Each structure stands twice: as C-alpha cells, then as structure tokens.
Amino acid sequence: LTQEDRSAALAALAAFLRGHAAAAEGLGEHLAQGVCAAVDGERDPRCLLRAFELVGLAAVQLEPHAVEANAEELFDALSRYFPVRFTPPPGADKRPDAVTREQLVGGLRAAMLASPAFAAPCLALLLDKLDSLLHTSKMDSVDALAGAPAAFGAAAAPFAERVWTALRKAALPRAATG
DSSP states (O other), rough: HHHHHHHHHHHHHHHHHHHGGGGGGOOOOHHHHHHHHHHHHHHOOOHHHHHHHHHHHHHHHHHHHHHHHHHHHHHHHHHTSSSOOOOOOTTTGGTTTTTOOHHHHHHHHHTTSSOOGGGOOOOOOOHHHTTTTOOHHHHHHHHHHHHHHHHHGGGGGGGGGHHHHHHHHHHHHHOOOO
C-alpha cells in the first residue's frame, strides 16, 4: 500500500478504538493481533506516529485479558523502533507535515508506557539500552524510565532494584564499581 493508504488505515483503526472500543468486545485478541500486523515493518515517519498511537490505544482500550495475552507481540511491534534513529531530511523543517525526531520519541515512549502489561518487556529493553555506548540511547532510556513508575505502578516493583543499580551505574560509573 502507498504511504497515504497505510496512514488512512492506521487512522481508521485508531478512530475505531477511540470511539467504538466496546463494539470490539470479544474481538480483543484478534484485534490486538491485527494491530500488530498493521504496524509491522512500517518505516514512514508519518505512519509511525499513527502506528505508535494505535498500539497505545489498543493497550488502553482493549479488554485487559486481550492486552495481557498479546502484550509481548504488541510491545515487540514497538521495541524494534527503540531507540529512535531518525534524522529529518534537509529542508524538512519548512514542510508543514514534517515529522521530528522528538515527535517520534514522544509517540513511541507514550505507547511503550501505555499499559502495565508492558512493564516486564519495556523495563528489560530500557535497562538493556541504558548500557548502550550511544548517548541518545542512554538518554531516551532514562527519559522513559522516569515515566515507568507512574505508568506501570506495582508492575514495575520487581524491577526497582535493577533500575536503581543501572541508573546509578550510568550516572556514576566509578561509584557503581567501587
């Protein structure tokens, strides 16, 4: 499909979830799998913004059992984009529909933190990327980790010690080894 067609399809699915989630009752697991399929392999930044929104909506609007049953697949649809590696093309800042790296990072972060069902895979990913040699990976991880307790609540508790140790190591490398 063309970029315009993919964007329209993602927008239609998001509108359905936003306005008619109750109508999807009983389709939750199939709909979650459909969301994963719709997002799979997307590369266009405009479509990615819609894709991130769609996964976040699915995590919030679908029945909890459907989200929990498909949490790994839903989160995997997002995790391949973390950290965001995007540099707008030259002159993009003059276009009204231009997408920025900050928009992609914010949309991805919101989707990654959308459901407590994402806590385990999200925190594992963020802890892994916190060890990266790339400064942007570290900073994107720290920013996402900052929102994790509020987003995940009690589901984040089993990771508290690992998160603290990793943050201390990242911020104070000598103190963590000594």
